[in-house]
Amino acid sequence: MHGSTISEVWHQVIGTQPTAPLALVLVTGVITLLVVGYGPVWRVARNAITIAHEGGHALIALLSGRRLTGIRLHSDTSGVTVSVGKPTGPGMVFTGLAGYIAPSLLGLGAAAMVTADRLTALLWLTLLLLLAMLIMIRNAYGVLTVVVTGVALFVISWFASPTVQAAAAYLITWFLLLGGLRPIFELQTKRSRRQAPSSDADQLHRLTGVPGIVWVVVFFLVAAGCLLVGGYWLVPELPSIAGVTG
Template identity: 60%
Template sequence: MVSTVAAASLASLWDEVSGTQPDPDTWVVFATLAAAAAVVVPQGLWRLSRNAVTIAHEGGHGLVALLTGRTLTGIRLHSDTSGLTVSRGKPHGIGMILTAAAGYTAPPLLGLGGAALLGAGRITLLLWLATALLVAMLVMIRNAYGAMSVLVTGGTFVLVSWLAGPQVQAAFAYAVVWFLLLGGVRPAFELQAKRSRGGAGDSDADQLSRLTHVPAGLWLFLFHAVSLCALLGGGRWLLGL
């Protein structure tokens, strides 16, 4: 009897996660776009919200390191919104190149993937996938501030997923995806500005230049292209165009 109830509960849970949910009202889509822009564009709020982009940035490094066969040893997130992902393996080759390239491209590509899920009505699936990724990342965090940042972010997803109603879940999911799409554009411009002033000499673009003998400016162009194309493509999905 107990096993039957448990099986029915699991089946119901799976149906909820894998099923589709109704799209939010149009005004919610535009309101969440405005809310995301409000925390990305102003410099003061961006200093705080950029922490979430750093989580996606370092998570991208870590995920690709694992997928390419490298050994991920740890991730650190700092209060100045910088981060560091350390992996072991060959210091050259395609695995190292893809790992280095994953940071600046991860937030916009995650936003694009999220937009595709929302465009298909998979709001609950998006929230659960994001929670799972944050839990997996938490295991690899190696400093207190990083652990706190990921716990707060993941806890927010858990609370919304379990306690909020469908409309609140939809608004939250749209706000998160808009934030990743918009917030994924700004870091590449910031890096370009730092490099123009002679700073950021050990940036991802510079590391990629040393690995591939391709000018760092071309890697910056790639970061810009990925983030802007993701914003355009993801925006079309979110706006139902």
């Protein structure tokens, strides 16, 4: 979009783009699966999931009437969102619930956008969400993480070819869908070793009395459901490709 007028950029953002070829959808899915599955790469890429996780906490805190005071992202890919308000009640419960399911729900929304051929809109919406989150970041590493992610996204959405933009949109979508699942398994692994006494699941247990493992199962069911539905939207041909008949 480099060199375009504001009007042309706006029409590009709100308009549709050509449907991505199936090969691109499948290749980006495989690449994402490798990123999520390979530990050394995942430890870096997981920062993006943490951004979505803490963004989920922050959004629901605001919607439930709590006052958001700040977000911190740490180099070990953990994060914390601090809000002020009633320490119990539905607002706290939904705020605690939002973190682990936010990446997957965002991935489902992204899948809806790319299957509607709104690829550019997805890139710019993601950039706007990052800018909104940046306002509430309260530590240097968090600012660096969000800025680097935002700059990379801006460069792609402004300077890259339509093919590269399409690949980026599908990579974002697959990563949110697939990457939303792994932290849930990591969470339960830490809980089983008693290494996460203050995890979201355990905080929800203290708020509701419902065992933490039940909340982990809820996280998993939401994430798995989003992956199944989003994956079907992205690759509706997959059953026939795999030789599955009705």
